[in-house]
């Protein structure tokens with residue numbers, strides 16, 4: 001919003017007209033370098049003789065906060081505008097229950113304040129707001145992210161629900177050992193989710209997505225969570241259910257999580273033994289924790305519907321078959337991801353990470369050994385880490401030989417053809 005206030009009148013206005021006239025002639029007849037030079041001084045001159053003062057009121061302040069002055073002017077002008085302007089915008093203003101009419105973009109409203117003439121113009125500076133949006137996104141990207149863990153509730157009044165450390169996990173999808181097709185699918189899914197604010201609002205669903213990561217220990221479930229958080233630039237809330245006493249506490253913890261966060265419940269099967277059998281147990285048997293499956297599900301379902309905040313809920317388990325079907329049904333856990341033993345493609349990611357090699361003469365042998373062996377990426381990684389200083393001369397060679405030896409020691413699991421990572 002720009003207010004042009006009349007400073008002086010008479011001669012000054014005439015001088016400005018003359019300067020503008022001369023400027024038009026100069027512009028057409030001088031080369032661009034000279035043109036720039038004249039331009040600089042021309043603006044100084046115009047400012048000096050101009051009979052007006054321009055005052056700009058931005059809608060948002062430097063810190064992207066809303067400028068109260070802007071709203072006040074908007075309301076003030078709505079009373080004036082009706083007699084001057086012919087094109088209006090109608091909207092709500094904070095703390096006002098009724099609809100406010102305001103001047104449309106570029107529409108001018110003339111006003112007089114203590115004998116001084118003021119022209120008000122609403123200017124929609126698209127570029128400026130784009131810059132603000134970009135600035136906001138950059139600030140969000142560069143903020144230091146946090147990893148929270150919940151504290152037990154000892155004194156209800158002074159309960160510090162979450163403690164945090166700065167989140168600085170190096171895992172990314174690049175370093176995650178997994179088939180590239182599968183990785184891409186997950187990345188696309190995450191990206192789609194993070195850009196779907198309007199879609200969730202349209203269908204009236206809470207802006208959240210549930211992931212279930214399952215697989216044997218050491219297959220990269222926790223590593224995947226770190227990669228997801230890094231990919232999305234989210235905070236992580238590591239929710240330890242075993243120290244949550246009841247549903248009330250659980251709710252209180254969940255509603256204090258912030259937007260753009262991953263809420264993680266690791267080893268969901270062990271956390272509370274939330275299985276069908278558990279539900280049928282009597283209250284006395286399950287009083288160590290009163291968090292119930294239905295409580296957990298309700299909060300997860302209702303989570304963020306009030307605030308419209310963006311959250312991803314991740315459960316991990318080593319035993320997917322032990323989980324209550326209600327907990328993992330589609331719609332609740334939207335995506336089920338099997339994390340499994342190391343395949344050759346996953347091994348190549350690890351070889352690149354740990355040894356910085358893309359190929360090696362021993363790769364073919366490793367390929368066929370991995371195809372008939374169940375070894376986790378954690379074990380593969382452990383075997384290709386250089387163990388001693390002597391290995392430094394030919395690190396890749398000796399580390400790959402270590403791995404081959406270890407693979408040969410692991411008995412092939414016949415008939416148990418599990419899906420590989």
Ligand SMILES: Nc1ncnc2c1ncn2[C@@H]1O[C@H](COP(=O)(O)OP(=O)(O)OP(=O)(O)O)[C@@H](O)[C@H]1O
Nearest residue numbers: 175176177216217218219220221222223377378381
């Ligand atoms: N898919 C993988 N990609 C890269 N590194 C991995 C992968 N899987 C395991 N690792 C390595 O092994 C270590 C252990 O893996 P991680 O903690 O992610 O396994 P997990 O599946 O969460 O195991 P658990 O079920 O015991 O919690 C990691 O720190 C990482 O170095």
Ligand SMILES: [Mg+2]
Nearest residue numbers: 221222223266
């Ligand atoms: Mg883990």
